[in-house]
Amino acid sequence: MMPLPPFEFAAPATLDEAAKLLDQHKSHAKILAGGTDLIPSMKNKLFEPQVLIGIGNIPEMKKIEYDPQKGLTLGSLVTITDIGHHPHITTHYPVLSDAARKIATPLLQNKGTIGGNILLDTRCYYYNQSHFWRKAINNCLKKEGDVCRVAPSGHRCYAISSSDTVPVLYAMNASVTLVHAHGQRTVPLRAFYENDGMKFNKLEPGEILSQVHIPVLPKGFRGAYMKLRRRQTIDYPMLGVMIGLQMDDKNICRDAQIVLGAVFSMPYEVKAAQDMLTGQTITEDLIEKVADIAHQEAKPLDLTNFRPAYRKRMVRVFVKRILNVLTQKNTYVEEILA
Ligand SMILES: Cc1cc2nc3c(=O)[nH]c(=O)nc-3n(C[C@H](O)[C@H](O)[C@H](O)COP(=O)(O)OP(=O)(O)OC[C@H]3O[C@@H](n4cnc5c(N)ncnc54)[C@H](O)[C@@H]3O)c2cc1C
Ligand code: SF4
The missing domain is CATH 3.30.465.10 (Uridine Diphospho-n-acetylenolpyruvylglucosamine Reductase; domain 3)
Structure with missing residues (x-):
């Protein structure tokens, strides 16, 4: 069993009260919402706040x-x-x-x-482990170590x-x-x-x-999100692809958003691919070109339990699949499985 580290618990009844408490304790305190990320991380000793401010009563x-x-x-x-x-x-x-x-x-x-x-905290195979496991590899830059285990010659964290x-x-x-x-x-x-x-x-x-x-979505907006994971439940994304298109009455794309999740430490907008779609009728040929650009720009590293080359390849597959679906139907499609 992995026990929680000791902490004091506060349960403010208003947002004002919560903000004052947090101001008082600053980085020694953490906000607890649903706790589904924070509590396992505290058990792994990734966070050891002196005070937990539970906001569930507000x-x-x-x-x-x-x-x-x-x-x-x-x-x-x-x-x-x-x-x-x-x-x-x-x-x-x-x-x-x-x-x-x-x-x-x-x-x-x-x-x-x-x-x-x-x-949600960023994730990495070498970080989301028990304290015991991490100690065995002498930790890493993100927590108590001095080197990144994914890119040892790098100077930052790629979680x-x-x-x-x-x-x-x-x-x-x-x-x-x-x-x-x-x-x-x-x-x-x-x-x-x-x-x-x-x-x-x-x-x-x-x-x-x-x-x-x-904000209100623009007229003609269609969107779909696909997620790569080992099982179709429980697992965090090893890749997420969101595409939003704004199509006009003549089926010309007026605006495009292509955002990759779980590739970098922040969401990544594939701007060159978006520009290529904007103002165009979306043909099969254009979809191929856009998927190529997204594939080239995605540079996943070896920090999940899927090989980076596979995650990179799936960027092309997902972009193509989503664009094919969005350009053939007039409305959002309920579920596209990975
Ligand atoms: C087995 C498992 C599988 C999971 N799979 C997925 C998945 O597939 N996809 C996914 O996206 N997530 C996944 N999660 C993560 C998590 O369940 C979700 O991201 C969830 O939405 C986190 O919300 P929470 O309220 O539980 O956050 P908490 O754990 O309460 O908080 C998370 C962090 O945010 C801070 N925080 C929370 N609310 C506030 C606030 N209002 N103001 C300031 N700071 C705040 C906390 O201090 C903490 O640092 C998974 C978790 C587990 C345990
Ligand atoms: S990317 Fe490197 S520094 Fe960041 S959590 Fe992983 S091993 Fe640690």
């Missing part, structure tokens, strides 16, 4: 609001189950619901939250962004509201992440993610 952080003019606003405690099944989301943002239903298992979806998914909802939220121009004891700020998700496995987002000590906002 009702204002559990709201789901949809406005046809403004879009969707989710409190950060909205569960992954609700993202997968709530009618506001399945109706207006079905691709987000689909990505949520591909996360972990139903039990973990019941506990896990959208805020926790957006702030991968492993959230299933983030590539989708990214492609839909979502933003997050971050609250602290002295105010708040709103940051577009596209400006929130960094390609560094250790400092992979811009959340400052003392900040709590309170809300996620997704």
Whole structure:
């Protein structure tokens, strides 16, 4: 059995109170939402906070609001189950619901939250192990070591962004509201992440993610998300591909978003491929070219239990598969299996 390290527990009743507590303890405290990522990580001694601030009793952080003019606003405690099944989301943002239903298992979806998914720690084969296992290899840069086991001559951590909802939220121009004891700020998700496995987002000590906002999707939007994993349940993504297209009445692509997850430490937008699609009728030939570009730009490293060459090859396969489906149907396709 792996025991939790000792900690004090606080359960504030309001967001204000939570922000004050976090301000008081700063980096000695951690926010606990569903705990599906944090608790196993604490058992592995990846985090040993002196204080855990449980935000589960704050009702204002559990709201789901949809406005046809403004879009969707989710409190950060909205569960992954609700993202997968709530009618506001399945109706207006079905691709987000689909990505949520591909996360972990139903039990973990019941506990896990959208805020926790957006702030999910980056993952690596050499890091997500027990304390005992990591000690045997003398640790690594991300935790208590001085060398990266994946790229020993490198000077940074390459652990991968492993959230299933983030590539989708990214492609839909979502933003997050971050609250602290002295105010708040709103940051577009596209400006929130960094390609560094250790400092992979811009959340400052003392900040709590309170809300996620997704604007109304443009007319003619079609999207789909595909996930590569060893089993069709439980497993984290070894690759995620989100494609969003905005098609006009003449079937010309007016805007394209191609976002890769689980390749780098942050979601990766394949801009050259997006540019190639924009303004064009999407033909089979164009799909081949776009898939080639995405394949070239993806550079997965050897830090999961799939070979990097296979993950890279699957980028081409997924891009082709999604574009074929999206250009043959007029609406979102309920489920595309990897
Ligand atoms: C077996 C297993 C399989 C999994 N598979 C997947 C998968 O396939 N895809 C996937 O995306 N995820 C997966 N997960 C990870 C996890 O279940 C989800 O990412 C979940 O959404 C995390 O949410 P949470 O509320 O449990 O986060 P927590 O564990 O509570 O928190 C995660 C991190 O975010 C911080 N945090 C949380 N909320 C806030 C907030 N509001 N403000 C500031 N900081 C905050 C915490 O301090 C912590 O650092 C898996 C987990 C397990 C155990
Ligand atoms: S990429 Fe390197 S530094 Fe980062 S977790 Fe893996 S082994 Fe550690």
